[in-house]
Amino acid sequence: MSGNLLHRPPILRRPDGTGGALPALTLITLFFVVPVLALLLRSVTEPVPGLQNYAILFGDGTYARVFFNTFLVATVVTAVTVIVAFPVAWMLAIMPPALGSIVFGIIILSMWTNLLTRTYAWMVLLQRTGVINRMLMDVGLISEPLPLINNLTGVTIGMVYIMLPFMILPLVGTLRAIDPMTLRAAALCGASPFDAFRRILLPLSLPGIAAGGLMVFVMSLGYFVTPTLLGGTSNMMLAGMIAQMIQSLLNWGLGSAAAFILLLVTMALYALQLRLVGAKRMTGGI
Amino acid sequence: MTEPFLSIRDLRKTFGSFVAVHDVTVDIPKGEFLTFLGPSGSGKSTTLYAIAGFQHPTSGDVLLEGRSLLSVPSHKRNIGMVFQRYTLFQHLTVAENVAFPLRVRRRPDAEVKRKVAEMLSLVRLESFGGRYPGALSGGQQQRVALARALAYDPPILLMDEPLSALDKKLREEIQAEIRRIHRETGVTILYVTHDQDEALHLSDRIALFRDGRIEQIGTGEDLYLRPASEFVASFIGNSNFLPAEHLETVNGSATIRLADGSVVSGVRIDQDFSHGQKTRLMVRPEAFRLRPGPATAGLAVEFIDTAFFGERRRVIARTAAGQEIDVRPTSDMAEAHEGIASSRQQIFFDPAAAFLFPA
Numbered sequence: 001m002s003g004n005l006l007h008r009p010p011i012l013r014r015p016d017g018t019g020g021a022l023p024a025l026t027l028i029t030l031f032f033v034v035p036v037l038a039l040l041l042r043s044v045t046e047p048v049p050g051l052q053n054y055a056i057l058f059g060d061g062t063y064a065r066v067f068f069n070t071f072l073v074a075t076v077v078t079a080v081t082v083i084v085a086f087p088v089a090w091m092l093a094i095m096p097p098a099l100g101s102i103v104f105g106i107i108i109l110s111m112w113t114n115l116l117t118r119t120y121a122w123m124v125l126l127q128r129t130g131v132i133n134r135m136l137m138d139v140g141l142i143s144e145p146l147p148l149i150n151n152l153t154g155v156t157i158g159m160v161y162i163m164l165p166f167m168i169l170p171l172v173g174t175l176r177a178i179d180p181m182t183l184r185a186a187a188l189c190g191a192s193p194f195d196a197f198r199r200i201l202l203p204l205s206l207p208g209i210a211a212g213g214l215m216v217f218v219m220s221l222g223y224f225v226t227p228t229l230l231g232g233t234s235n236m237m238l239a240g241m242i243a244q245m246i247q248s249l250l251n252w253g254l255g256s257a258a259a260f261i262l263l264l265v266t267m268a269l270y271a272l273q274l275r276l277v278g279a280k281r282m283t284g285g286i
Numbered sequence: 287m288t289e290p291f292l293s294i295r296d297l298r299k300t301f302g303s304f305v306a307v308h309d310v311t312v313d314i315p316k317g318e319f320l321t322f323l324g325p326s327g328s329g330k331s332t333t334l335y336a337i338a339g340f341q342h343p344t345s346g347d348v349l350l351e352g353r354s355l356l357s358v359p360s361h362k363r364n365i366g367m368v369f370q371r372y373t374l375f376q377h378l379t380v381a382e383n384v385a386f387p388l389r390v391r392r393r394p395d396a397e398v399k400r401k402v403a404e405m406l407s408l409v410r411l412e413s414f415g416g417r418y419p420g421a422l423s424g425g426q427q428q429r430v431a432l433a434r435a436l437a438y439d440p441p442i443l444l445m446d447e448p449l450s451a452l453d454k455k456l457r458e459e460i461q462a463e464i465r466r467i468h469r470e471t472g473v474t475i476l477y478v479t480h481d482q483d484e485a486l487h488l489s490d491r492i493a494l495f496r497d498g499r500i501e502q503i504g505t506g507e508d509l510y511l512r513p514a515s516e517f518v519a520s521f522i523g524n525s526n527f528l529p530a531e532h533l534e535t536v537n538g539s540a541t542i543r544l545a546d547g548s549v550v551s552g553v554r555i556d557q558d559f560s561h562g563q564k565t566r567l568m569v570r571p572e573a574f575r576l577r578p579g580p581a582t583a584g585l586a587v588e589f590i591d592t593a594f595f596g597e598r599r600r601v602i603a604r605t606a607a608g609q610e611i612d613v614r615p616t617s618d619m620a621e622a623h624e625g626i627a628s629s630r631q632q633i634f635f636d637p638a639a640a641f642l643f644p645a
Contacts (some may be wrong), residue, residue: 184340185373185431189358189387190438196361199390203377 039256046253053257070238074220077159081167081216082209084160089171094180111165119229122158150232159220160232167212173209214273218266238262289352291316291474292442297346299332306332308498316606317469321477323485324495330478332469334444339363366435367444372427374419380430381415387438387553414488425456445477461487482522517641519568526611527566532559540642545607552637564645571614575634
């Protein structure tokens with residue numbers, strides 16, 4: 001027996017990975033954490049030390065409107081994305097795997113295409129003399145071009161299009177875990193297709209909707225390119241305003257304060273998402 | 287003749303060139319427990335799905351009290367069903383699952399509450415109302431599914447291999463529950479299984495499916511004691527098939543010659559055979575005796591192996607023609623055991639309890 005002790009293999013140490021993660025951690029510290037702290041510092045020191053930048057942002061109606069508009073756009077985009085993504089995700093979930101992977105590929109491919117290119121394409125499609133307006137007029141459905149660009153409609157269309165994959169992917173995961181037999185059982189129980197959707201499918205897919213929805217909402221809050229190109233000056237969003245403050249007005253203090261608020265809101269929402277998803281895990285995924 | 291309660295008429299379902307269900311016709315009286323038994327792919331589930339409304343038959347009809355169900359969507363058929371897989375709604379408690387069919391029917395709260403309590407007590411899960419399905423065992427989940435399927439007093443309950451995911455002991459326990467519930471509620475049950483023991487244990491009648499057709503329909507005894515074909519004989523219970531040559535038939539009683547040359551007469555037959563036709567004689571393992579009786583035929587065998595099964599001993603014997611057969615003598619177990627010492631001997635069977643099928 002004592003011989004065994006001598007030959008016992010050394011206790012295996014789990015590699016803790018600190019060595020390998022060092023370059024990435026350094027990069028994030030240098031180019032994210034430090035600049036964010038610098039931003040925070042600037043927001044309370046420029047032009048003079050104090051909280052006056054935050055007072056201006058919260059006190060001035062113009063800025064309040066930008067905040068409101070940002071949340072409005074993010075909310076509308078999230079809602080529309082959920083509605084548009086759900087049928088696609090359901091189709092993907094019940095499709096034969098071979099066909100599903102092709103459709104999946106198309107969705108992923110759209111994510112890989114350059115964002116700016118896609119947004120410019122929407123400008124061409126949506127403008128007064130654009131393809132969509134001209135087609136609708138040719139068919140005779142409308143006599144005047146619809147205002148599809150430089151307003152909330154344009155921003156919503158452009159952003160929903162970009163956000164769709166981020167909603168579809170988590171939703172497909174959740175929907176695939178639902179046994180289609182469950183819906184047949186609901187039907188035999190007397191549930192009409194609408195009842196089965198509302199009382200069974202929708203509640204069961206809530207974790208996926210919450211995960212995708214929060215992702216889309218948070219991404220929408222800080223979006224810059226699409227709202228700037230497809231939105232009008234009257235519905236400026238926070239990111240656009242920050243860019244303007246810093247690039248045109250050179251007001252680093254105010255811009256920093258706005259950016260810091262955006263960061264705080266984003267982080268708060270992320271914490272909320274962690275809590276919700278975490279809570280789901282605790283109750284066994286129900 | 288009175289109108290049958292549930293009637294399946296010339297039901298046919300094809301998938302491309304494959305015929306899954308081949309003109310199946312069955313009449314089911316009210317309150318009957320009918321089992322569709324058969325190997326997988328024999329069309330039994332497809333037939334059940336046509337009744338549930340999940341499959342639209344290619345032709346034929348399903349009539350409930352004389353009215354066709356085919357144009358009625360699943361959710362309006364008012365049929366109860368328990369599935370093979372667990373299909374409880376995971377986001378609802380046990381009580382809410384059972385209440386679900388009543389809620390979608392917009393029944394008043396008081397009635398829902400009373401009915402849920404009644405159903406949970408029927409499946410003996412009174413104290414589980416507040417739990418979520420994820421916290422229940424497989425057997426408990428299927429009992430909740432049963433309560434949910436019966437909550438709205440459906441005239442028909444469909445069960446699609448509901449016990450196949452459970453282990454043997456639990457299966458037997460729930461079989462007893464299902465029998466009791468059938469007795470207490472009087473609901474008409476259509477049950478699908480590939481397990482012959484389950485079918486024999488539960489059903490009033492069994493419809494044995496093969497390749498999309500009903501091979502034979504009748505009580506368990508009918509199928510066991512009077513199999514219509516070799517397939518039925520081999521699917522229900524255990525059987526030995528001895529190659530034999532048909533010699534002559536007089537008044538429905540045949541004389542045959544077995545492979546070892548011995549001649550047996552008095553075999554009951556339901557069909558015509560020609561002289562010299564190759565046939566197979568089916569003898570149940572438990573039909574063999576170690577002692578001769580009146581009108582028994584003898585078979586020279588050599589005992590090879592014996593195994594003890596509690597209530598019964600199983601003996602593997604080899605005939606003089608070299609075929610291994612299964613022998614399970616009922617009463618004289620000890621002798622069967624001793625028999626292995628004197629390995630060569632005669633065993634006996636009643637030709638009237640044996641069946642002759644074409645080879």
